Amino acid sequence: MDLSLNIADGLMLNNPVMNASGTFAYGREFSEIFDLSIMGALIPKALSLGPRQGNPAPRIVEAPCGLINSIGLENIGVDAFLKRELPFLKGFKVPIIANFFGESFEEYIECASRLTVDGINALEMNVSCPNVKSGGLEFGRDKKVLSDLVRMVKDKTTKPIIVKLPPIGGDIVELALAAQKAGADALTCANTFPAMAIDEETWKPTLANYVGGLSGPAIKPIALRFVWDIHTKVDIPIIASGGISSYRDVIQFLLAGASAVQVGSMSLRDPLCFKEIIEGLRAYMALHHIESINDIVGKLRS
Ligand code: SIN
Numbered sequence: 001m002d003l004s005l006n007i008a009d010g011l012m013l014n015n016p017v018m019n020a021s022g023t024f025a026y027g028r029e030f031s032e033i034f035d036l037s038i039m040g041a042l043i044p045k046a047l048s049l050g051p052r053q054g055n056p057a058p059r060i061v062e063a064p065c066g067l068i069n070s071i072g073l074e075n076i077g078v079d080a081f082l083k084r085e086l087p088f089l090k091g092f093k094v095p096i097i098a099n100f101f102g103e104s105f106e107e108y109i110e111c112a113s114r115l116t117v118d119g120i121n122a123l124e125m126n127v128s129c130p131n132v133k134s135g136g137l138e139f140g141r142d143k144k145v146l147s148d149l150v151r152m153v154k155d156k157t158t159k160p161i162i163v164k165l166p167p168i169g170g171d172i173v174e175l176a177l178a179a180q181k182a183g184a185d186a187l188t189c190a191n192t193f194p195a196m197a198i199d200e201e202t203w204k205p206t207l208a209n210y211v212g213g214l215s216g217p218a219i220k221p222i223a224l225r226f227v228w229d230i231h232t233k234v235d236i237p238i239i240a241s242g243g244i245s246s247y248r249d250v251i252q253f254l255l256a257g258a259s260a261v262q263v264g265s266m267s268l269r270d271p272l273c274f275k276e277i278i279e280g281l282r283a284y285m286a287l288h289h290i291e292s293i294n295d296i297v298g299k300l301r302s
Pocket of ligand 1: 022046069070071072073074126128129130131132191192213
């Protein structure tokens with residue numbers, strides 16, 4: 001049985017299961033619980049040029065079948081990551097995908113260029129964070145802005161570029177097509193949905209930032225539909241993200257056309273879920289006599 005797959009030049013995965021950026025920090029805490037070398041790829045928290053403190057607390061709240069976060073892209077910055085965290089992550093011999101963002105074209109380009117180093121296999125361009133006033137989503141909801149940005153970033157790096165799309169704000173299929181035309185090597189579909197929680201006793205918003213991004217099983221059926229929509233129009237590989245919690249979810253997303261998946265919220269509830277999902281995939285393939293994981297991708301029957 002072969003679970004390996006190729007997303008782009010230099011990005012060959014042993015299996016299709018990676019973490020989602022933002023629920024994994026830089027991997028250190030998870031590495032105390034399980035061996036990170038089982039992963040298809042590792043994606044640390046989104047990186048900006050300089051360190052950021054993120055939004056004030058409270059910045060995470062449970063929702064029915066999911067959670068709403070408003071972290072505000074807290075991170076240690078590209079240079080500290082390269083110095084302190086990359087050497088640690090490289091030890092697991094798993095492809096590393098650096099998620100990055102900026103508040104201007106220049107910052108995106110500079111981040112991408114500084115992250116173009118040995119040990120980083122691909123760059124995931126975050127143009128979809130709903131929790132910050134500038135940066136993130138403002139670059140991902142207009143297809144002209146998005147394609148200009150992808151083109152400029154591609155010019156400054158030799159690493160494959162994966163564009164992490166926003167689920168709303170623009171037509172996701174149009175955005176996916178624009179990213180592909182501009183040279184994106186793959187797409188992540190999709191980031192969290194803008195959402196809110198209110199405390200009916202205090203009459204106040206639960207999150208200090210008022211609003212956040214909804215993730216978890218609540219959004220899975222919508223993400224599944226987006227993946228299928230995009231797969232019918234776009235040729236580059238799709239990495240699915242949105243409420244994936246079990247090997248069954250992974251199979252469903254692969255059938256819809258995803259080549260790989262990211263697991264986020266579920267790993268906060270059960271950090272060992274990655275192991276269970278990968279083992280579940282193996283058992284499913286054995287039961288159904290499927291030799292290669294690639295034989296499932298896009299094979300939805302009518
Ligand atoms: C955050 O840091 O606010 C979440 C990251 C994201 O949605 O991209």
